Amino acid sequence: MNAPAAPTPAPMQGRALALGTLALSLATFMNVLDTSIANVSLPAIAGDLGVSPDQGTWVITSFGVANAISVPLTGWLTQRFGAVRLFTASVLLFVLASWLCGLAPSLELLIAFRVLQGLVAGPMIPLSQTLLLSSYPRSRAGSALAMWSITTLVAPVVGPLLGGWITDNISWPWIFYINVPVGLVAAVITWVLYRDRETPTRRLPIDTVGLGLLVLWVGALQVMLDKGKELDWFHSGQIVALAVVSLIGFAVFLVWELTEKHPIVDLRLFARRNFALGAVTLAVGYGLFFGNVVLLPLWLQQYMGYTATAAGMALAPVGILAILLSPLVGRSVGRMDPRWLATTAFVLFAVVLWMRANFTPQADQWSILLPTIVQGAAVAFFFIPLMSITLSGLGPERIPAASGLSNFVRITAGAFGTSIATTMWSDRAAMHHAHLVEHLTPADPVAMEALGRLTAQGLTQQQALEYLNRMVDLQAYTRAVDDIFLASALLFLALVGMVWLAQRPAPSAPKPADGGGAH
Incomplete structure (x- = not known):
């Protein structure tokens, strides 16, 4: 049964307006921060969990894909549960997922909790805008969004700095634990100030088939991209299967969404x-x-x-x-x-x-x-x-x-x-490495001279060769990153x-x- 239409709430004033803006900005800041705070911590996370840095990037991509999938659901969820309830629940679930990320003992569990974190984060940013605009007079909407924009721009700046400092001076799990106090404060203030300003709710059908197809083809494609190098791309049956699932899932998704009365995304x-x-x-x-x-x-x-x-x-x-x-x-x-x-x-x-x-x-x-x-x-x-x-x-x-x-x-x-x-960085580095070592032969006087200088400094033949290989790696990966x-x-x-x-x-x-x- 549809709820009766609620009158538009009056703009907030004074202390309530300041606290409401602060709470919504804190939640947005926390959300955006998590898109960049892990970037500089990937080597530490990968090393601690015993995986390669390439596998460590799943920590970022899993959050991004899950977050993207949940964004189109925001409209339906808002009408079903109300903007204030949904926003508060989203923040609290984000806090829980962040705490679980910090506790994760393996890469698999960390990725699972990052997926959860991404899924529950979807409604936070659009709803923070919605609630913020409802707090200000229409004449000050531009100023309100400008302040909100500053929050979303500061977070990517603070993210790498904070993530780097925490990783070097405490430990990487704390890049997730710091969300707990911030999120709890934001959720409590939001609920206290906005619970009487809830938006109307009504029951709407949800395109469950479209949502399932969306998760299927996007998830299959992302896993294929993440595991492709590790499994030697299309020489692997698993990669071929993921590609087929993604392609067919995408085709069926297009047909379904274009013919569905209430599509999950309006293609x-x-x-x-x-x-x-x-x-x-x-x-x-x-x-x-x-x-x-x-x-x-x-x-x-x-x-x-x-x-x-x-x-x-x-x-x-x-x-x-x-x-x-x-x-x-x-x-x-x-x-x-x-x-x-x-x-x-x-x-x-x-x-x-x-x-x-x-x-x-x-x-x-x-x-x-x-x-x-x-x-x-x-x-x-x-x-x-x-x-x-x-x-x-x-x-x-x-x-x-x-x-x-x-x-x-x-x-x-x-x-x-x-x-x-x-x-592409790994592939180009492998190519550059192969080209560079072509010259490191006993017939190359420059290579032999470098090897002689290293052994003269007290290194064994094996140690000298390992040192030269590290120098070749440095050149190869630098040339590769330049290519990208x-x-x-x-x-x-x-x-x-x-x-x-x-x-x-x-x-x-x-x-x-x-x-x-x-x-």
Whole structure:
């Protein structure tokens, strides 16, 4: 039975408004923090659990895929249970999943708990926006979202720093345990302040078949990407089976969703030119961005001798220009052609990745920091204009479904980008290693001279050969990471052409509800 329509609650004031904003921001901060805090801790997690760093990336991709799958359910869950109850439950379950992640004694259990964490995290960010906007007068909605955006931009900056410091000075489980007090405070304050402002509920049918197919094909594809290198790709029956399941599952999913009366995701939105181009461009760009964000600290820690803290310091400056420029971009997107703003982002990303493509084993800290600082400007120009293009021309009744679908595509692309980047890095490194050792033969005078100098310093023949192999590994993995950076730069330039295929949104186009999109 449908609940009677509830009147729109009056805006909050004074202390209640300040506490409500704080609680919602804390929950958002905690959620976004968990997308980046584990990046610099992967080598420590992998070493402690006795797995390779490549397998350790599952800690990131499992969260991303589960989070992406749960995002389209937010609308149905909100109407079924109410925004306040759902948000509070989501935060409390996130706290529980975080605690379980810290306790996990094996990679398998850690991945299982990260999946749980990703699933329950889905409604948190969209509902934090919903509750925040209901707390402020309509005239102050822009200011409220600007403050919310700062939270989502600060968290990725703090994440690597905090994750690195915790890993080096305490232990990696504490990158998850710190969510417990933060989440409990956010949940208690939210429930106390908002429980009398609950949204109306009603029973709606849910597309269980569509949801099952979504989980099936996305999950199969992600496992295939994560385990492909380990199982030698299509020489493995398991990888072939996963590919077939993913392909057939995707085909059936398309047919089902296009014919279902209440689809889990409204694929008909892709018939709209701006939505299709905006969502795909945003997804590809985010996949490239996130894959490289994961790759950089792996290279720094495994081959450049950086500690987790130092690697976090190398990633943190991305937030400086992002925080300073995002409000400016937010104010400009309604007046300027967002295609020009997005083009600025793509060109800046290409410049950043070209700078990184020139890294050598002798790269100093400033040459590593400078591209990260510039990348902050690219991030500021990236999310808001593309969301404006994606949502342009849609009526208010379709905005939630469109925002949910574009977020699903983007977050999934981030997980896929991580798997593809790390797999390509290993493959290119193996190729470079093979080319480099071709010259290390008894007939090569340079190799023999280097070997002679090492043995003259007191190393045994075996120790000298192992030292040379480590030097070759350093060169091979550095050249490989440069290859990934260069390819990513070229792909960002290709996105410039794609975004200009979209139509310019009208000045009255809906403002993006993604708040900067750092999530």
